[in-house]
Amino acid sequence: MSALRTLALMAACVAPLAQAAAPADPAEFPACLAGLKAAAQAKGVSSATYERLTASLAPDLKVLELLDFQPEFKTPIWDYMASLVDEDRIADAQARLAQWQDVLQAVQTRFRVEPAFVVAVWGVESNFGRNFGQRPLLTSLSTLSCYGRRQAYFRGEFFDTLKIIQSGDVAEAQLVGSWAGAFGHTQFMPSTFLRLAVDFDGDGRRDLVGSVPDALGSTANFLTKAGWREGEPWGFEIRLPAGFDASLAGRRNKQALAFWRARGLVKVDGSPLPALEAQAGVLLPAGPNGPAFLVFRNFDAIFSYNAAESYALAIAHLADRIQGGAAFVTPWPTDDAGLSRAERKVLQTLLIARGYEIGTPDGILGDASRAAIKAEQQRLGYPVDGRAGQKLLSALRAAQPNTQ
Numbered sequence: 001m002s003a004l005r006t007l008a009l010m011a012a013c014v015a016p017l018a019q020a021a022a023p024a025d026p027a028e029f030p031a032c033l034a035g036l037k038a039a040a041q042a043k044g045v046s047s048a049t050y051e052r053l054t055a056s057l058a059p060d061l062k063v064l065e066l067l068d069f070q071p072e073f074k075t076p077i078w079d080y081m082a083s084l085v086d087e088d089r090i091a092d093a094q095a096r097l098a099q100w101q102d103v104l105q106a107v108q109t110r111f112r113v114e115p116a117f118v119v120a121v122w123g124v125e126s127n128f129g130r131n132f133g134q135r136p137l138l139t140s141l142s143t144l145s146c147y148g149r150r151q152a153y154f155r156g157e158f159f160d161t162l163k164i165i166q167s168g169d170v171a172e173a174q175l176v177g178s179w180a181g182a183f184g185h186t187q188f189m190p191s192t193f194l195r196l197a198v199d200f201d202g203d204g205r206r207d208l209v210g211s212v213p214d215a216l217g218s219t220a221n222f223l224t225k226a227g228w229r230e231g232e233p234w235g236f237e238i239r240l241p242a243g244f245d246a247s248l249a250g251r252r253n254k255q256a257l258a259f260w261r262a263r264g265l266v267k268v269d270g271s272p273l274p275a276l277e278a279q280a281g282v283l284l285p286a287g288p289n290g291p292a293f294l295v296f297r298n299f300d301a302i303f304s305y306n307a308a309e310s311y312a313l314a315i316a317h318l319a320d321r322i323q324g325g326a327a328f329v330t331p332w333p334t335d336d337a338g339l340s341r342a343e344r345k346v347l348q349t350l351l352i353a354r355g356y357e358i359g360t361p362d363g364i365l366g367d368a369s370r371a372a373i374k375a376e377q378q379r380l381g382y383p384v385d386g387r388a389g390q391k392l393l394s395a396l397r398a399a400q401p402n403t404q
């Protein structure tokens, strides 16, 4: 899911929107590209490659809007989890686990990462290869190299994209992805590709677009380089004692399990914490009144794939569920639980039946869906925030309009 990396990227740079940028002028683009050639060559892009691949580029100024986009709707973690770890994705992942069993076994042998986690990343990053993103990387990254707030960063990604094409690993036409340049089954950024992609199927090319084995191997290589420890848990749900000092919480405040045992933490079923040598931190993704977890080093490895704790929790939980693990025991601190993708489609269908034009139901709540949701919240006397949970879905199901 390229949007995730987009969010992480935005989170890393939301801070200063202070200086108003000068309006982007497409007429300056050719001169900008010409000015970048020497720097590209210094990074290993040949003059011929640069000339060939930039000759017909034109900027896509839409990506600048996406760079500066500030979401007015902040997704609660229970909505995020409900759509990323839903029954459809669990079943899908289990099917992939069986289909790619031999490759995943070989991947584990080489990189020491358990298959369920590799498949979970695949399922969240691209919905198992269904959503790669649509934007040509060279167009997006050259635009972001010449305009906007993060030109230095994107120039590096632009040059790395040129190098990927120059090497023959992935063809230019196949390099489409998110507005920020994440591409392929695993939604690697070009720089990540150059560092960590592997040719797992042995055809001589590292192809994260056309080769599932390359994508699975590269994901495992990423995780192992990020410090994955085979056989160690990512974490597990716990129960906090009454009066737990929440200042001890935090992924980075890792302590021996004896430390946590002494402070009254138990597994969520009430049993004692296991006897493990590894250290763990307390994760409270929705504060002290929601599900609580002890998380180990492997959680950090997932976190480094996409720097958001909610993302890491979704991957970890999906991996558990693929292997028959249970849903979280402690409910999220809300009286209006989130919707699965299937439920979001039903909601969209109900909104369309009420006359809203929101396109084809796809389970993705974009701007048009949010606007329709707000209008219905207004009508129903709900808080008008654009969020859709079980309450709104139930209300619309109960009040289906007469469409005969």
Ligand code: CA
Residues within 6 Å of the ligand: 198, 199, 200, 201, 202, 203, 204, 205, 206, 207, 211, 214
């Ligand atoms: Ca290959």
